Amino acid sequence: MKVLLDQDSCVASGQCVMAAPDVFDQRDEDGIAVLLDDTPGADAADGVRQAAAICPALAIAVQD
Amino acid sequence: MTTTHEAPLPEYPMTRARGCPFDPPPDLAALQREAPLTRVRLWDGSTPWLVTRYAEQRALLADPRISADVTRPGYPMPAPARERQVDDDGTERRPSLSFILMDDPEHARQRRMVTAAFTVKRVAAMRPAVQTIVDELIDRLLAGPKPVDLVEAFALPVPSLVICQLLGVPYDDHDFFQVNSRTIIRRTATVEERTAAVGALVGYLDELMARKLVEPGDGLLSRLADRIRDGELTRRDAAEMGVLLLIAGHETTANMIALGTLALLEHPDQLDALRTAEDPAVVAAAVEELLRYLHITHNGRRRVALADIQVGDRRVRAGDGLIMANDIGNRDPDAFPEPDRLDLGRDARHHVAFGFGVHQCLGQPLARMELQVVYGTLYRRIPTLRLAAPLDEIPFKHDGSVYGVYELPVTW
Incomplete structure (x- = not known):
């Protein structure tokens, strides 16, 4: 699984961090999401897919 | 603005059915069954689109071709606007409530000045302080007389204390800002009443901001004062942002606490499951389901x-107003099976209670955490909590832009 994150679109809602805390984090200075792991393993797949689905800014894309 | 002389359009907002205080108006559900969007008539005769289905609401709220700018012609006004104000330099002053009524890039520029305070990490660090606030208020409840109004004694103080701490606002002023906030979000408030309340709060925050400029502290207002000093933000914009954060930070969560408690008391089996749950994930899921189900x-x-914009077989024209009825979106059977059933065990995480798109609620991690602490603590500490009045005597906020209860008499 390959994860793509568009930081310019991100609105710092933190939804991805709640859904997949091992894959996403937020910058301390403004809460914009950062990718900790752009090729997460199978155990993180559900959380990442949920993160992509609920991101309010549609800033996360997943390629299988 | 379009005026039609055809069949009368449904009026919006609509009224809830008697005896169903937790359900959206039945007319909304009927419109949702008919079509994803339909024209409705507002108080001023304007006829914006009302979008009732979950998928279309999400798609439109995330679409850069729609604007949240309240000063644009065609924006569906919820109530009479106060008179337009013009600043000294001749530019039109927007109605207050800061960046939620602006578009990018200015919206994003201002929003990013405050997002740091609401990251998941920062909010998690506040959890012990919130737990202490909740525990102390419950201690006081248990030591005091009963029955008691849960709104006044618990639901309002919890988020008010939390947002005051976060912003650096003195909690002693809570009567003042709670009364004015309530006027601003009451949809039956007159133009004069609302203008006066907004003015009072902006003036109050402006004065606080002046103090933060000379005596910087730890709260978020002091960080905004830094921005004023750096020339990134005017004092007026900072004050309006403070008003937005203060109102949004206590009114919504307070209503979720009181209305959520009432909904749980009316669903005792669900309340039992929540009270006895060992896993914090159960409480977190319950918060999501109550946010979905109650959609305040x-x-x-x-x-x-x-x-x-083409939406299904309808064509929304440039300049058309759009209203996303997210309350009925959260009851869309295509997104949530058996949507009218409160089911704390379901996966409701994709609800639109906080909206969607770039304007989605900034404070949602904080709101979630506060509700997790409250729902995870109150019913365990007071397991015999019950209503002290019949349900049909509870005063609901039918006239508010935020739904809830004015009072919740409880005993144990």
């Missing part, structure tokens, strides 16, 4: 189209 912002999220 029942005035619709309002936008105006910047371009022609």
Whole structure:
């Protein structure tokens, strides 16, 4: 699984961090999401897919 | 603005059915069954689109071709606007409530000045302090007389204390800001009443900001004072942002605490499951389901189209107003099976209670955490909590842009 994150679109809602805390984090200075792991393993797949689905800014894309 | 002389359009907002205080108006559900969007008539005769289905609401709220700019012609006004104000330099002053009524890039620029305070990490660090606030208020409840109004004694103080701490606002002023906030979000408030309340709060925050400029502290207002000093933000914009954060930070969560408690008391089996749950994930899921089911912002999220947009077989034209009725979106059977059933065990995480798109609620991690602490603590500490009045005597906020209860008499 390959994860793509568009930081310019991100609105710092933190939804991805709640859904997949091992894959996403937020910058301390403004809460914009950062990718900790752009090729997460199978155990993180559900959380990442949920993160992509609920991101309010549609800033996360997943390629299988 | 379109005026038609054809069949009368449904009026919006609509009224809830008697005896169903937790359900959106039945007319909304009927419109949702008919079509994803339909024209409705507002108080001023304007006829914006009302979007009722979950998928279309999400798609439109995330669409850059729609605007949240309240000063654009066609924006569906929820109530009479106060008179337009012009600043000294001749520019028009927007109605207050800061960046939620602006578009990018200015919206994003201002929003990013405050997002740091609401990251998941920062909010998690606040959890012990919130737990202490909740525990102390419950201690006081248990030591005091009963029955007691849970709104006044618990639901309002919890989020008010938390947002005061976060912003650096003195909690002693809570009567003042709670009364004015309530006027601003009451949809039956007159133009004069609302203008006066907004003015009072902006003046109050402006004075606080002046103090923060000379005596910097730890709260978020002091960080905004830094921005004023750096020339990134005017004092007026900072004050309006403070008002937005203060109102949004206590009214919504307070209503979720009181209305959520009432909904749980009316669903005792669900309440039992929540009370006895060992896993914090059960409480977290319950918060999501109550957010979905109760959806307290029942005035619709309002936008105006910047371009022609095809939605199913309807064509929204540039300049058309749009209202996303997210309350009925959260009851869309295509997104949530058996949507009218409160089911704390379901996966409701994809609800639109906080909206969607770039304007989605900034404070949602904080709101979630506060509700997790409250729902995870209150019913365990007071397991015999019950209503002290019949349900049909509870005063509901039918006239508010945020739904809830004015009072919740409880005993144990």
